[in-house]
Structures are given as C-alpha cells and as structure tokens.
Ligand SMILES: Nc1ncnc2c1ncn2[C@@H]1O[C@H](COP(=O)(O)OP(=O)(O)OP(=O)(O)O)[C@@H](O)[C@H]1O
C-alpha cells in the first residue's frame with residue numbers, strides 16, 4: 001500500500017529489421033525468462049504471442065527496435081519501440097485482414113493481417129502510437145494473479 | 146492419444162524430434178497463415194501445414210504444440226529441422242492433403258475409447 005513495489009525483473013532486447021532467420025528469438029527469450037520466474041503457463045503463453053507478433057512486425061516493416069520487458073507484482077509489461085516507416089492509419093492497420101505485406105513476406109506465411117489483432121486480444125491492456133517516417137511504439141500489459 | 150500413436154495410425158514420416166513422440170495430443174489446427182495459427186491453436190495441438198520455412202518452429206515452440214505435420218509430402222527446409230531438433234519439436238510428413246489428413250486425425254482424437 002502506498003509504497004510502489006520494485007520490479008521483480010527487467011530486461012531489454014534488440015530486434016533487427018529484415019532478418020527473418022532470427023525472427024522469434026526475442027519472444028523465445030521472453031518466454032523462457034517468464035517461465036523461470038514462475039509466471040503461470042497461460043500468462044507466459046499470452047506474453048509469447050504478443051511479443052512474437054510485435055517482433056515479426058518489426059522484422060517485416062521496421063529497421064530495428066528495442067524491446068523492454070518488465071515484470072512487476074501482478075503484471076508483465078512488454079514495450080516495443082521501433083525505428084521505421086511507421087503506420088499511416090492505425091485504425092486501418094488494426095482491422096483484421098488488413099496487410100501491406102509483400103510477396104516475400106507472404107510466402108513465409110505472414111501477412112494475414114491478424115498480428116495486431118492477436119496482440120490486442122491477448123493483452124489486458126494495449127497501446128499503439130506511430131509516426132510516419134519515424135516509427136511505432138507498442139505497449140502491452142498482461143496481468144498476473 | 147500421444148503423437149506416436151497418431152504417427153502409426155496415419156502413417157507419418159518422422160523427420161526429427163523423436164524424443165517428444167510420447168507427448169499427449171490435445172487437439173489440432175490446420176493452417177498456413179502463421180498469425181492465424183498463433184491466435185487460434187492451443188498447447189498440445191498438432192499443427193498441420195504446408196509451410197516448410199524455419200519460422201514454423203518458433204510458432205510451434207511458443208505455442209507449445211505437440212508437433213508439426215507437413216502435408217502433401219512437403220520437405221521441411223534444413224534449418225527447420227535443425228531448429229526443431231534443438232527445440233525438441235517433432236516434425237512429421239504426410240503424403241495426404243490437408244483436408245484428408247485433418248479429417249483422419251480429427252476422427253482419431255474424437256473417437257470414443
Ligand atoms: N511496426 C510496424 N511498422 C510499420 N508498419 C506496421 C508495423 N506493424 C504493423 N504495421 C502495418 O500494419 C499492418 C497490419 O499489421 P498486422 O500485424 O496486423 O498484420 P500483418 O503483419 O500484415 O500480417 P500478420 O501479422 O497476420 O502476419 C501491416 O501489414 C503493416 O502495414
């Protein structure tokens with residue numbers, strides 16, 4: 001009560017845009033960290049989904065990104081700040097099925113236009129901000145018991 | 146029913162991850178769009194797909210799938226097998242198309258007894 005409780009854990013990761021061979025490495029690390037911290041399985045899987053979708057979007061559409069993972073009492077926070085083209089129309093991008101993925105990305109099975117919807121559906125709180133020509137900033141919060 | 150029983154019943158070729166064939170299968174999902182599979186599949190599922198690229202391993206691992214089955218005799222990429230072996234995820238191949246394979250596995254998983 002009153003006193004803010006310290007974070008149990010925090011770590012930052014980097015994602016390189018365009019590199020599909022290592023795509024998924026950051027979300028895999030986040031998942032194993034949360035598991036080791038004893039976070040319940042269903043929460044860990046939610047965090048894995050949201051971080052994976054954000055990671056793939058950085059690899060697909062941005063130059064690079066920093067991912068901040070913070071685990072506090074009752075909460076897992078994942079923040080993804082990228083440098084890249086940004087999103088001109090966030091409402092449109094959030095629509096299921098909307099995608100600007102090119103042929104190369106689609107051939108690997110991406111580009112269904114569902115990634116941002118998954119992020120929204122699997123996080124308890126989701127914020128997205130973007131500036132065209134600068135980059136995109138996602139904030140996802142998942143509550144833990 | 147575990148993965149091994151399904152391998153035997155529908156005649157799958159096991160490409161890697163043999164050590165995990167004892168894992169219980171809780172269901173299945175068929176799809177080639179990775180974020181569709183991310184959003185709709187569950188842990189313990191068998192994932193039926195024609196995608197052979199290494200990105201399928203990250204999806205199966207993050208979602209804790211019981212295994213990946215490639216349809217139509219598709220050959221997995223070498224990096225896919227390498228990564229799947231490291232993650233202990235069985236990658237299997239069926240000569241059947243997705244519709245038929247999904248139907249057979251669905252029947253196995255839902256038949257009583
Ligand atoms: N970090 C980002 N930077 C720039 N544009 C982005 C970013 N993330 C998403 N977008 C834009 O929003 C669209 C929708 O993203 P979303 O993740 O929902 O679907 P997708 O990536 O196209 O396909 P899927 O995620 O289903 O494989 C993208 O096609 C892209 O135009």
Ligand SMILES: [Mg+2]
Pocket residue numbers: 053056057111114115116180
């Ligand atoms: Mg996406």
